[in-house]
Amino acid sequence: MTQTTPAPAVTMTSAAAAAGRGSVVRAYRWEIIKLVHQWRTRAVLGACLIGPFLFVIALDQQDRVPKDTLYGRFVHTSGFALALMLLGFCAQWAFPLLTALVAGDIFAAEDGHGTWKTILTRSHGRTHIFTAKVLAAMTFALAVLLALAAATLGAGVLLVGDQPLESVTGTPIAPGHAALLVAAAWGTAALPLLGFTALAVMMSVLTRSAALGIVTPVVIGLLMQLFTFLNGTDTVRHLLLVTPFDSWHGLLATHPFYGPLLHGSWVSVGYIVICLAVAFQVLRRRDITGG
Amino acid sequence: MTIPTATTPASSGTVPVTGPQAPTRPRRLLLAGTVAAAAAVLAACGSADVTRPRLEASLAQVFPNYYVQQQALLGHPGLAPAAVQARPTCHRGSGPTASDTGAGSDWICVVDYLDGAGKAQEGKFELKVNPNACYTAGAPTKLVGAATIQTPTGRWVTNPVFEFDGCFDPTR
Numbered sequence: 001m002t003q004t005t006p007a008p009a010v011t012m013t014s015a016a017a018a019a020g021r022g023s024v025v026r027a028y029r030w031e032i033i034k035l036v037h038q039w040r041t042r043a044v045l046g047a048c049l050i051g052p053f054l055f056v057i058a059l060d061q062q063d064r065v066p067k068d069t070l071y072g073r074f075v076h077t078s079g080f081a082l083a084l085m086l087l088g089f090c091a092q093w094a095f096p097l098l099t100a101l102v103a104g105d106i107f108a109a110e111d112g113h114g115t116w117k118t119i120l121t122r123s124h125g126r127t128h129i130f131t132a133k134v135l136a137a138m139t140f141a142l143a144v145l146l147a148l149a150a151a152t153l154g155a156g157v158l159l160v161g162d163q164p165l166e167s168v169t170g171t172p173i174a175p176g177h178a179a180l181l182v183a184a185a186w187g188t189a190a191l192p193l194l195g196f197t198a199l200a201v202m203m204s205v206l207t208r209s210a211a212l213g214i215v216t217p218v219v220i221g222l223l224m225q226l227f228t229f230l231n232g233t234d235t236v237r238h239l240l241l242v243t244p245f246d247s248w249h250g251l252l253a254t255h256p257f258y259g260p261l262l263h264g265s266w267v268s269v270g271y272i273v274i275c276l277a278v279a280f281q282v283l284r285r286r287d288i289t290g291g
Numbered sequence: 292m293t294i295p296t297a298t299t300p301a302s303s304g305t306v307p308v309t310g311p312q313a314p315t316r317p318r319r320l321l322l323a324g325t326v327a328a329a330a331a332v333l334a335a336c337g338s339a340d341v342t343r344p345r346l347e348a349s350l351a352q353v354f355p356n357y358y359v360q361q362q363a364l365l366g367h368p369g370l371a372p373a374a375v376q377a378r379p380t381c382h383r384g385s386g387p388t389a390s391d392t393g394a395g396s397d398w399i400c401v402v403d404y405l406d407g408a409g410k411a412q413e414g415k416f417e418l419k420v421n422p423n424a425c426y427t428a429g430a431p432t433k434l435v436g437a438a439t440i441q442t443p444t445g446r447w448v449t450n451p452v453f454e455f456d457g458c459f460d461p462t463r
Contacts, residue, residue: 169457
């Protein structure tokens, strides 16, 4: 990324004279402003902040526990376990949708509104617009992750309590250390989440349809879950984008292990690079004349 | 991020190129992707994540930890996990089709261990092993008691060893 960031107060003429296009930073800022003003992004972020609290309240109404998810059996005994159980739950069903809601729409929306010509002929080239939109979609994905992590940890500690956490090997972890580990565990979801962001960006560019851009990554995520659920070959499973979502288990062991985390990071980066490269090539070659 | 930008074609001597149209680039990308995927497949080939040695090593570590917790609840604190000396022997399925690898809810582990009083015990554990190298183990009720147990003070609590989860490293 070449960011020769000029002073923000560049006049239109001098900017045009400089390169015929504005900086990535300005395009990025504009994309963020657009996102902030969409009801959808606000609703998703709000839901991520409130959802975990509602979940805990609903959970308190019944004495059964969601044992099928790791840490589900401890949701009433430790707030940290609740945060980890919700991480496992989000990884299975929510993460692809949460990021695709913005990333799957961010390119296709310009097709939908017929505004490609407008934004490209202003002062930004395709590379700048592409970079800015991808960065905006990734920013939103990370904001969602941060909101969810903070809300689940908050809901767990405030409504259940900060009792010691069981490790995945059956030893108690002190509350202070547990809080750090829970935060780190949520952090490991960032790379695979950005992988789904890149996938949604690619679908948004390829299909030119916001609906398909949002739905396709979710369906792909579900198919990957199905493959895992049906006990598909480990060789293929290691290459799926949903597998790295489980790599935090190693952090919670008495003797932590990082092999799956490292492997999952490479897989996630692979998805990000390939999906963004395809999306960029397609967008760069597209014949944008009709508007 | 190394996104290839529109570079000038190498042989731009005669034909003025008006647009980004070198068809080699996506093909090269596709090729690179295929090679990378194939390499990854080959590298990971033949390695099942859930294996008998990994499962046995994990259960030998996790079961004593929960057993010690249960003994403490029952009024016998101070038992060390190492003193339990758990030695599991695990098999998946039964009969000639037993493979001893892979995820499934048909893993059976026979565990020899020393109980809180130092007496040798043997119990059959049923394990549901997930592909992600985590499992849920169900312990034999006649050895470890029911889902809830009564503490010496008369309080009913969840029996930590009746059913417990464990995870192991699938890469080592």
